[in-house]
Amino acid sequence: xELRSNEFKARAAANLGDAKLQKGLGLIKVxxxxxxxxxxxxxxxxxxxxxxxxxxxxxxxxxxxxxxxxFEREATARGAVVHWAENASExxxxxxxxxxxxxxxxxxxxxSMVSEEVGLNDTLIEAGVTPIETDLGEYILQINDAEPPSxxxxxxxxxxxxxxxxLFHEKHGTPRKTDPAALTREAREILRPKFLSADMGVSGANxxxxxxxxxxxxxxxxxxxxxxTLPRLHVALTGIEKVVPTLEDASTLLRLLPRSxxxxxxxxxxxxxxxxxxxxxxxxxxxFHIVLVDNGRSKLLAGEMREMLRCIRxxxxxxxxxxxxxxxxxxxxxxxxxxxxxxLTPSYVGLENAVALPNAATMCNQCGVVCPVKxxxxxxxxxxxxxxxxxxxxxxxERAGLALWGWAAQQPALYALGTRIAARFMKxxxxxxxxxxxxxxxxxxxxxxxxxxxxxxxxxxxxxxxxK
Amino acid sequence: MSSxxxxxxxxxxxxxxxxxxxxxxxxxxxxxxxxxGLQPPxxxxxxxxxxxxxEALASTVEKVSSLQAVPGAVAxxxxxxxxxxxxxxxxxxxxxxxxxxxxxxxxxPARGDDLVGVTGCYCAIAETGTLMLASGPDxxxxxxxxxxxxxxxxxxxxxxxxxxxxxxxxxxxRGGLPRAVNFVSGPxxxxxxxxxxxxxxxxxxxxHIILVG
Amino acid sequence: MRVALxxxxxxxxxxxGVAFAAIRLLEHGGCTVEVPQTQTCCGQPAYxxxxxxxxxxxxxxxxxEFEGFDYVVAxxxxxxxxxxxxxxxxxxxxxxxxxRIEGLASRTYELTDFxxxxxxxxxxxxDFRGTVTYHDSCSGLRELGVKAQxxxxxxxxxxxxxxxxxxxxxxCGFGGxxxxxxxxxxxxxxxxxxxxxxxxxxxxxxxxxxxCLLNIEGRLRRRGDLxxxxxxxxxxxxxxxx
Numbered sequence: 001x002e003l004r005s006n007e008f009k010a011r012a013a014a015n016l017g018d019a020k021l022q023k024g025l026g027l028i029k030v031x032x033x034x035x036x037x038x039x040x041x042x043x044x045x046x047x048x049x050x051x052x053x054x055x056x057x058x059x060x061x062x063x064x065x066x067x068x069x070x071f072e073r074e075a076t077a078r079g080a081v082v083h084w085a086e087n088a089s090e091x092x093x094x095x096x097x098x099x100x101x102x103x104x105x106x107x108x109x110x111x112s113m114v115s116e117e118v119g120l121n122d123t124l125i126e127a128g129v130t131p132i133e134t135d136l137g138e139y140i141l142q143i144n145d146a147e148p149p150s151x152x153x154x155x156x157x158x159x160x161x162x163x164x165x166x167l168f169h170e171k172h173g174t175p176r177k178t179d180p181a182a183l184t185r186e187a188r189e190i191l192r193p194k195f196l197s198a199d200m201g202v203s204g205a206n207x208x209x210x211x212x213x214x215x216x217x218x219x220x221x222x223x224x225x226x227x228x229t230l231p232r233l234h235v236a237l238t239g240i241e242k243v244v245p246t247l248e249d250a251s252t253l254l255r256l257l258p259r260s261x262x263x264x265x266x267x268x269x270x271x272x273x274x275x276x277x278x279x280x281x282x283x284x285x286x287x288f289h290i291v292l293v294d295n296g297r298s299k300l301l302a303g304e305m306r307e308m309l310r311c312i313r314x315x316x317x318x319x320x321x322x323x324x325x326x327x328x329x330x331x332x333x334x335x336x337x338x339x340x341x342x343x344l345t346p347s348y349v350g351l352e353n354a355v356a357l358p359n360a361a362t363m364c365n366q367c368g369v370v371c372p373v374k375x376x377x378x379x380x381x382x383x384x385x386x387x388x389x390x391x392x393x394x395x396x397x398e399r400a401g402l403a404l405w406g407w408a409a410q411q412p413a414l415y416a417l418g419t420r421i422a423a424r425f426m427k428x429x430x431x432x433x434x435x436x437x438x439x440x441x442x443x444x445x446x447x448x449x450x451x452x453x454x455x456x457x458x459x460x461x462x463x464x465x466x467x468k
Numbered sequence: 469m470s471s472x473x474x475x476x477x478x479x480x481x482x483x484x485x486x487x488x489x490x491x492x493x494x495x496x497x498x499x500x501x502x503x504x505g506l507q508p509p510x511x512x513x514x515x516x517x518x519x520x521x522x523e524a525l526a527s528t529v530e531k532v533s534s535l536q537a538v539p540g541a542v543a544x545x546x547x548x549x550x551x552x553x554x555x556x557x558x559x560x561x562x563x564x565x566x567x568x569x570x571x572x573x574x575x576x577p578a579r580g581d582d583l584v585g586v587t588g589c590y591c592a593i594a595e596t597g598t599l600m601l602a603s604g605p606d607x608x609x610x611x612x613x614x615x616x617x618x619x620x621x622x623x624x625x626x627x628x629x630x631x632x633x634x635x636x637x638x639x640x641x642r643g644g645l646p647r648a649v650n651f652v653s654g655p656x657x658x659x660x661x662x663x664x665x666x667x668x669x670x671x672x673x674x675x676h677i678i679l680v681g
Numbered sequence: 682m683r684v685a686l687x688x689x690x691x692x693x694x695x696x697x698g699v700a701f702a703a704i705r706l707l708e709h710g711g712c713t714v715e716v717p718q719t720q721t722c723c724g725q726p727a728y729x730x731x732x733x734x735x736x737x738x739x740x741x742x743x744x745x746e747f748e749g750f751d752y753v754v755a756x757x758x759x760x761x762x763x764x765x766x767x768x769x770x771x772x773x774x775x776x777x778x779x780x781r782i783e784g785l786a787s788r789t790y791e792l793t794d795f796x797x798x799x800x801x802x803x804x805x806x807x808d809f810r811g812t813v814t815y816h817d818s819c820s821g822l823r824e825l826g827v828k829a830q831x832x833x834x835x836x837x838x839x840x841x842x843x844x845x846x847x848x849x850x851x852x853c854g855f856g857g858x859x860x861x862x863x864x865x866x867x868x869x870x871x872x873x874x875x876x877x878x879x880x881x882x883x884x885x886x887x888x889x890x891x892x893c894l895l896n897i898e899g900r901l902r903r904r905g906d907l908x909x910x911x912x913x914x915x916x917x918x919x920x921x922x923x
Contacts, residue, residue, distance in 0.1 A: 012865070016866065028663075048506055049506050059498075062483070063495050064483065065476050066490060068476065069476070070492070070496075084470070084475050140660070154660060155660070156661070161662050161664075164661055180664040185668070188668065188670055195670075210495075211502060214645060220658060220659075221656055221657070221670045222613060223670045225650060228648070229648070240475065245502075246498075246502040248503060249505065251505065251632050262659070265521075265595075266596040266651070267653070268653050268656055271649070271651070272645065272648070272649040272651075273647065273648055274644075274645045281603065281647065282576075282577040282605070282610075283608045298475055298479050298482055299478070299482075301482035302478070302481065322854065323863075323866055326870060361856070362857075362870070363859075364856070365819060365824070369823055389730070394731070398862075402726075402727060403735075406727050406739070410721070412719035412720075422694060444861040445861055445864060445867075447864055447868070448869075448871075448872075449868055449896065449902075450902040452902070455695075455697060458697060459688055459694075460718070
């Protein structure tokens with residue numbers, strides 16, 4: 001996926017005025033957020049569940065090497081082929097090689113953020129293989145000139161039904177319809193034969209179960225099941241951090257994931273795949289390949305961002321983020337938007353390539369309190385800001401301003417004098433309205449807001465006068 | 469060095485491993501114990517809970533007293549809902565008297581144009597109103613997936629409280645997992661367009677559950 | 682009980698009345714209030730900008746100034762949260778100071794939290810009359826659990842009617858330097874907050890953090906609303922301090 005994270009500021013500002021996008025984003029507050037809140041309340045002790053989820057993910061990460069080896073051993077014993085990919089290009093090479101060796105022409109894909117991360121579709125196309133996205137949202141994006149998703153769970157949240165109506169009418173040559181149910185049926189009817197004729201299915205994996213060597217995926221549409229049942233090959237592409245020890249651990253996490261994502265107690269389908277089809281089975285893939293992708297994850301494990309590897313990709317952080325709710329996912333410029341992206345994007349593509357993202361948050365911690373595995377997202381953003389400071393990646397006016405202010409704040413007498421002057425100057429700027437319409441060096445504020453003027457004397461002065 | 473070794477090497481170094489062959493005893497004993505995690509309070513009777521949850525997920529549920537009564541119930545459901553009276557069923561259900569009930573049920577692999585699929589289930593989970601389907605020669609996965617209508621036969625004695633109980637049952641009865649375990653909780657759905665929930669995305673539009681017991 | 686007032690840099694510069702109101706409320710509750718004169722800033726702007734060294738220096742300065750009191754009270758969930766929730770993290774590699782910092786953190790309170798949970802006040806001197814709506818500031822709410830406290834205190838004022846706004850717990854978009862760096866986004870969030878607050882028809886928008894209140898008032902006035910008051914909770918609870 002093309003990286004545009006350094007354009008965050010401009011794209012975010014532009015998106016504020018995009019009425020269609022704002023309509024879609026507005027629905028998050030009244031649907032995803034409300035549905036989650038209801039599901040959490042209905043469960044009972046959801047805080048204890050979050051704690052349990054965190055403990056499971058920490059346990060897996062603390063012995064990640066051993067659990068991965070155990071997973072590989074079990075999966076192999078059941079006849080799956082486990083591949084290891086150091087980076088995006090190796091992950092793509094592996095999948096293309098499997099396709100070539102087996103004469104694959106078309107690939108039915110269910111939603112996989114890792115496949116977006118490694119840019120699998122483009123590589124398949126270059127290799128002469130046709131990938132077909134089958135998740136409704138991803139399909140809509142694919143036929144719209146491979147537009148990137150703007151949310152990890154609801155990829156077309158930025159589009160209205162009217163947009164989809166126009167797109168289907170144009171691309172399918174069918175009569176225009178706007179009813180979501182009718183649009184869904186149209187996509188179903190177009191995709192069904194593609195499922196039936198696809199040579200290979202590509203899925204992600206929400207969890208890898210070390211105990212049994214199984215991959216686990218959650219879906220609502222059923223496309224994940226089709227992709228993993230009908231084609232003669234199944235390739236599951238996922239990150240190395242997705243391993244969990246046992247089926248019981250997966251069950252606990254399954255109580256957290258759909259509630260946090262969409263407010264469901266369980267997704268429509270949870271599919272657990274262990275090995276390829278048996279000789280006497282009538283369906284299932286003849287070959288089952290699992291591609292374990294590192295692409296920066298082992299590096300995170302070693303550093304201060306390790307807690308981010310607990311992430312189970314529910315999207316609750318973005319659903320609840322006031323900044324995401326205002327600017328949408330595309331502004332973040334890569335695969336993972338919202339608070340999780342503020343950490344994952346700079347971690348995976350380099351801090352210098354996503355300078356704005358760790359700063360693109362008010363630190364309100366709405367993300368942290370909804371995260372099902374209790375990732376302290378604002379704390380991690382702050383650590384990235386510290387790294388930016390250490391590496392000189394902050395713009396010089398910010399650094400100079402901070403240095404000057406920080407120095408003055410440590411000199412009480414000077415600070416008192418400075419604030420006395422500032423209080424008087426700003427009072428004068430405010431005039432009789434007591435509102436400052438333009439404040440030097442603070443256009444970011446005063447372009448859209450007045451600045452209420454101070455009263456003219458500092459507390460320190462008044463308090464001293466009063467004590468006399 | 470292979471990518472596998474490079475990745476595992478980085479993971480080991482990140483975890484501060486001092487020895488090249490770390491002791492796996494601790495993870496093996498944890499896996500062997502596979503402790504049950506946090507579950508919601510069990511303040512319900514499993515069959516009632518299963519039924520209530522399944523209905524809340526837009527499945528329909530009815531109950532008959534014996535397996536022999538299933539074909540009649542299937543026929544009534546299909547006729548009342550003006551659905552085709554033929555389709556596929558699991559080979560495990562081939563011995564039921566479908567013809568006697570006026571149905572044309574074929575125990576063959578499902579095709580893309582089959583409209584009705586009748587299956588059993590390995591067990592059912594009360595907590596979430598979920599069917600657990602275990603794939604096998606007599607229980608193919610596609611029969612519950614390709615047809616627009618999925619009818620599932622559930623023995624009430626096989627309703628367990630939680631997903632963990634289903635794993636325990638599989639371990640006890642089969643010693644491990646089949647190729648595919650599919651948990652089904654209602655008709656296929658999507659909310660990708662304007663977050664409007666729509667049934668029948670790629671799988672069944674309707675799921676009808678016939679409890680036997 | 683000797684209580685030190687952490688004035689906050691914004692009250693010092695922008696709204697001295699808030700600090701005087703806090704003193705009045707603490708004295709009303711029987712505290713001996715002292716105001717360390719060399720205090721400046723808790724260091725949060727540096728901390729959240731990634732300037733850990735400056736944050737650490739200011740935390741040490743604050744520790745020296747405030748360590749000797751029974752309690753430290755700030756009319757701000759943001760500064761209170763910095764001291765209580767974040768200072769210990771700053772000193773994680775300095776065990777000797779960490780112990781002292783943890784002591785300071787455990788004695789530091791946001792104003793309304795202190796009035797309700799330590800002083801157990803059941804009356805306040807305020808005489809505000811009218812409907813108010815309360816904005817929950819993020820740090821106070823999510824770092825210190827300030828939610829019921831200001832509402833309980835407002836409920837003791839006979840002339841005050843509280844009308845809750847939609848999304849009271851949603852960030853107003855201030856976020857310290859965020860409000861300058863991402864001005865357009867920050868303004869949009871402030872605008873959402875103003876819309877929700879004004880929809881209640883309240884006479885005043887009340888909150889516990891001057892940062893949020895300046896942001897909300899700034900947007901409100903730019904929207905052309907010169908009527909709705911924007912008040913710190915201390916001002917409402919303390920009444921006239923002159």
